[in-house]
Amino acid sequence: MSQKEYSYAMDIYPQEHGEETRLWSFFDNLKQGKLTTTKCNKCGHIFWPPEVVCPQCLSDDLEYVDMPKRGRIYAFTVQVGAIPSGFEPPLVHAIIDFENGIRIISPLVDTKPEEVKVGDEVELKVVSIPPDSHGDRVLFFFKKV
Amino acid sequence: MRKVVLVAGGVNKWGRRAATFRQLVAEAGKACFDSNPNISNKDVQGFILSTAYAERTGVQIHPAPFMAQTLGIHPTKLYQRVENQCGSGTTAIRTAWWAIASGYIDMVMCVGAEKLLIPSHSEIFFNASAACDKEWEGCFGVNPPSLFAMAAQAHMRKYGTTEEQLALVALKNHTHALKTPYAHHYESYQKRGKVTLETIMKSKPIAYPLKLFDCCTNTDGAAACILASEEKAKELTDKPVYLIGTSQICAHGSWTLAHKDWSEWPPLRMAAKQAYEMAGIKPEEVDLAEVHDCFTISEIIETEEFGWCKKGEGGKFVEEGLSDYGGKVVVNPRGGLIACGHPFGATGIAQAYEIFLQLRGEAGERQVWDAKIALNHNLSGLGEHHIIVYKKGFD
Numbered sequence: 001m002s003q004k005e006y007s008y009a010m011d012i013y014p015q016e017h018g019e020e021t022r023l024w025s026f027f028d029n030l031k032q033g034k035l036t037t038t039k040c041n042k043c044g045h046i047f048w049p050p051e052v053v054c055p056q057c058l059s060d061d062l063e064y065v066d067m068p069k070r071g072r073i074y075a076f077t078v079q080v081g082a083i084p085s086g087f088e089p090p091l092v093h094a095i096i097d098f099e100n101g102i103r104i105i106s107p108l109v110d111t112k113p114e115e116v117k118v119g120d121e122v123e124l125k126v127v128s129i130p131p132d133s134h135g136d137r138v139l140f141f142f143k144k145v
Numbered sequence: 146m147r148k149v150v151l152v153a154g155g156v157n158k159w160g161r162r163a164a165t166f167r168q169l170v171a172e173a174g175k176a177c178f179d180s181n182p183n184i185s186n187k188d189v190q191g192f193i194l195s196t197a198y199a200e201r202t203g204v205q206i207h208p209a210p211f212m213a214q215t216l217g218i219h220p221t222k223l224y225q226r227v228e229n230q231c232g233s234g235t236t237a238i239r240t241a242w243w244a245i246a247s248g249y250i251d252m253v254m255c256v257g258a259e260k261l262l263i264p265s266h267s268e269i270f271f272n273a274s275a276a277c278d279k280e281w282e283g284c285f286g287v288n289p290p291s292l293f294a295m296a297a298q299a300h301m302r303k304y305g306t307t308e309e310q311l312a313l314v315a316l317k318n319h320t321h322a323l324k325t326p327y328a329h330h331y332e333s334y335q336k337r338g339k340v341t342l343e344t345i346m347k348s349k350p351i352a353y354p355l356k357l358f359d360c361c362t363n364t365d366g367a368a369a370c371i372l373a374s375e376e377k378a379k380e381l382t383d384k385p386v387y388l389i390g391t392s393q394i395c396a397h398g399s400w401t402l403a404h405k406d407w408s409e410w411p412p413l414r415m416a417a418k419q420a421y422e423m424a425g426i427k428p429e430e431v432d433l434a435e436v437h438d439c440f441t442i443s444e445i446i447e448t449e450e451f452g453w454c455k456k457g458e459g460g461k462f463v464e465e466g467l468s469d470y471g472g473k474v475v476v477n478p479r480g481g482l483i484a485c486g487h488p489f490g491a492t493g494i495a496q497a498y499e500i501f502l503q504l505r506g507e508a509g510e511r512q513v514w515d516a517k518i519a520l521n522h523n524l525s526g527l528g529e530h531h532i533i534v535y536k537k538g539f540d
Contacts, residue, residue, distance in 0.1 A: 012271060012274055012275060012279065012283060012284050012286070013284050014279075014280045014281075014284055048281075048401060048402075049278070049280070049281040049399060049401070074299075074405075074407075075295035075296075075298045075299050075407065076295065076298070077291050077294035077295050077298065077352040077353050077354075077355075078350075078352065078353045079286075079290065079291045079294070079351070079352040079353075080349075080350050080351065080352070081290070081349060081350065081351035081352070081357065082270045082273070082288060082290040082291075082351050082352070082360070083267060083270060083286065084267060084268075084270040084271040084273070084274045084286045084288060085265065085267035085268050085270070085271045086267075086271065086286075087286040091285075091286055091287075091291065093285070093287050093291045093292075093295070093352075095295055095401075095407075097405075102401075103401045103402075103405070104401055105282050105285070105287055105292075105400055105401050106285055107285050107286070107287075118298075118302065129284075139284060139285065141285075
């Protein structure tokens with residue numbers, strides 16, 4: 001079994017490709033530099049995390065909508081211990097609030113830990129993560145504006 | 146609904162154990178049967194195994210039948226494994242409660258166990274991330290230390306809670322565990338002396354503002370208890386401990402969907418109110434509480450949401466000694482998750498066992514004077530709470 005096949009079941013990252021997930025468009029959008037989420041065409045609910053059924057009205061008539069370009073830090077931490085395998089400290093985790101009411105928890109990159117403050121504005125930074133057997137993978141990190 | 150009673154309990158030695166998951170279960174199960182000579186393993190009709198990581202660190206998929214077999218139990222009415230991460234133990238006891246209260250079964254054994262200290266330390270924290278919303282949150286390496294650190298930051302910002310107040314929770318709980326021989330850290334107190342405020346304040350940073358001593362300890366451990374109907378309990382013991390109130394809430398899964406202000410825990414407030422109402426008691430009637438101090442900040446917020454002090458004054462509450470012996474409510478008399486360690490599936494059951502001892506007046510040097518009512522709380526996230534209230538004696 002190759003390392004890539006092993007990672008399918010055991011690594012921490014999401015399955016992002018059409019062969020593995022019905023939410024592949026979310027990851028395709030992300031690869032093009034766009035953070036999106038799912039909106040319900042029946043009840044209008046825009047929600048996070050993306051799903052294939054609306055958690056409000058259970059409709060499966062959904063579309064992808066763009067997330068606001070920038071968010072603000074509600075809280076953050078610089079994690080240097082209890083680091084999971086595959087990650088390197090320091091990890092600057094942040095709780096980020098967007099004006100559409102959505103909250104995302106994601107790490108900051110390209111940002112010095114000592115320069116982070118509550119209330120700081122951040123923007124998307126797409127980062128490559130290890131590929132799986134179906135190809136490249138990316139995730140939505142953020143950086144200070 | 147029939148009344149339900151705790152009639153036996155036991156724990157094994159917690160720590161870095163040279164023993165398998167199954168052997169941990171055997172030790173705690175034996176201790177539980179040894180606590181009540183009127184109960185034989187042949188009498189137990191129901192068996193519930195509580196474990197969160199059995200598949201990843203145990204290592205055993207479908208562990209319940211093997212663990213029942215190890216204890217010579219052959220369930221004829223009920224057997225299952227329950228998993229609710231850190232709240233698995235209280236979940237097991239609640240499940241046994243319903244089965245007995247309904248009249249379906251007379252006696253159920255709950256055993257909780259976890260083998261966490263596997264050779265690769267970073268894999269332990271990998272598992273902690275995988276137990277968060279893996280696809281959308283855990284994939285970034287975020288795990289409970291970083292998440293509770295952000296709750297601490299929110300509480301410090303809003304209420305002025307200090308790092309020293311956090312440290313005082315750890316100091317209190319490590320001091321309690323000086324009298325708890327099964328605690329993970331017990332031997333280190335003998336070898337290195339007791340934990341001081343300075344040790345805690347100078348311990349290495351984990352996730353700002355949380356330091357090593359603000360965090361509970363991953364450990365290998367097991368615990369067991371037996372519940373019976375009131376009628377059956379009268380044949381088995383003259384010192385029963387009644388289950389009188391409970392609640393459970395799951396306000397969210399993903400942490401991004403928790404309430405917005407992390408210094409407030411409204412789901413816990415709601416669950417506490419429900420449990421108090423069912424038990425017919427007021428917050429001030431609780432003599433001792435086994436609450437979920439997975440991190441020091443958790444205990445501070447919990448003392449507020451349970452109504453033992455005003456919202457925002459949890460830091461002051463511990464500072465003034467009001468959560469210690471001689472205070473308003475003795476919080477975590479055995480030393481909590483911080484000093485005993487936190488073998489997830491075993492924790493809630495070990496807390497119930499502590500309450501069993503306390504309400505029977507059998508807690509030795511840890512005894513809370515004249516304890517009549519005790520509360521047990523586990524959490525599995527900011528919005529996931531499990532509460533059980535216990536009362537002493539045949540009433």
